[in-house]
Amino acid sequence: MANLYDIVQWCNQTLKANEFKDYAPNGLQIEGKREVHKIVCAVTASETAIDAAIAQQADALLVHHGYFWKGEAYPITGMRGNRIKKLIQNNISLIAYHLPLDAHPDLGNNAAIAELIDLQNLEALDPAEKHSIGNIAYLSNPMSPAEFKAKLQGIFDFDIIHLQCDKTTIQKVGFCTGGAQDFINKAAQQNCDAYISGEISERTFYEAKELGVHYFACGHHATERYGVQRLAKAIAHQFDIETEYFELNNPI
Template sequence: MAQLADLVHWSERFLAAADFTDYAPNGLQVAGPEQVRKVVSGVTASQALIDAAAERGADLILVHHGFFWKGEDPRIVGMKYRRIGRLLEAGMGLLAYHLPLDAHAEVGNAVGLGRALGWRVEGPFAECNGGPLGRVGSLAEPCSGEELAASLGEVLGRAPLHIRGHDRPIRRVAWATGAAEGFIEEAVERGMDAFVSGEISEPTVHIARECGIDYFAAGHHATETFGPRALGRHLAKEFDLDHEFLDIDSPA
């Protein structure tokens, strides 16, 4: 069991959250009970995750995608009202970290994705608003684009969209999770054979083909399960908490 204030303070320091200029508030977004015994982590604070956490008796939900995004309607109505209402009804708090949880060198989404695929991390990539959102590295053994797509599918449980840009063996790769497709030109400039992100946009296809880089859209949700799960485990170990990661499936 832990004091909520201590848990939040530890998370802020561990993730260096104050270093980031983000699109939503990082940290405690909805207050919860002062004493925390059980934490449920997940990618997005959807209604399905909130309902499942309440059924499991969670005191605190930890997510990558929380509430109150820049530019959205600030009113607590409709879907947002139902979500927050359920949190309050169940007596649960909501803790959310966006960019800090992408960038972190130990529990970040990018590092976690690379670790799961066995890639050697060689440096930062995609500097944005306070930290490197992605990484560059190399494969243990060169492979074809089809083989890399198969590896991604095996690790993430879904086949990526593969845009072929060349026929060379893939040795060096850059990656950034979520909606990071806009960094493909940095990957080209740095001489990468492949670039992996979560989402794809229409221009990404043409950039990959015309600049000679293999591109893989591996799924926004699928590439961002690593951070919330890892941070939840760290909190459980640090504060002797019960932790459970819930993967609410999303095809996006």
């Protein structure tokens, strides 16, 4: 058993959450019971993830995508109201970390996919950022675009979209998980051969060709499965409590 507020404080300090300007609040979003025996983690605080937390008798739900995003309507009604009502009725806390969990050098989504892809010598995608939410790294052995796509396909189990440019070899790779397709411009400025993110936009088709950067859309959910699992594992080790990952394979 651990104290909810000790867990949140430890996460805030570990992820340096207060140093990020984010699109939603990081940390404790909905307060449940003080004593925490079990945490369920998931990428997104969907109703299905909440139902899984209830079924597993969890005391807290830890996610990458929580609630209260900038630009959302204030009233807690409809779909969001239903989700929040379930959490409150079952006394389950909601803990969410967005950009801090992308950027963390060990626990973050970007760090995780760098290891999965076997990318070496990580650098900041944007050196001007205090905590870069994107990275650059290098393949030990250069690959053809087709070989690289096949490698990514095997890792993410996702129908990867590859937007091609004229480069025949890939070694220097920029990447930022989730919906960071527009960072392809930063990758081009850093002379990357390829750029990886989760989602894709219509404009990305033209940008990849004109900027000279191969673009690989590997799935928003698929690229962001890892940070919450790493953070949950770290929490379990730090506080000696049970954690479990809930997977809902979102095809987007």
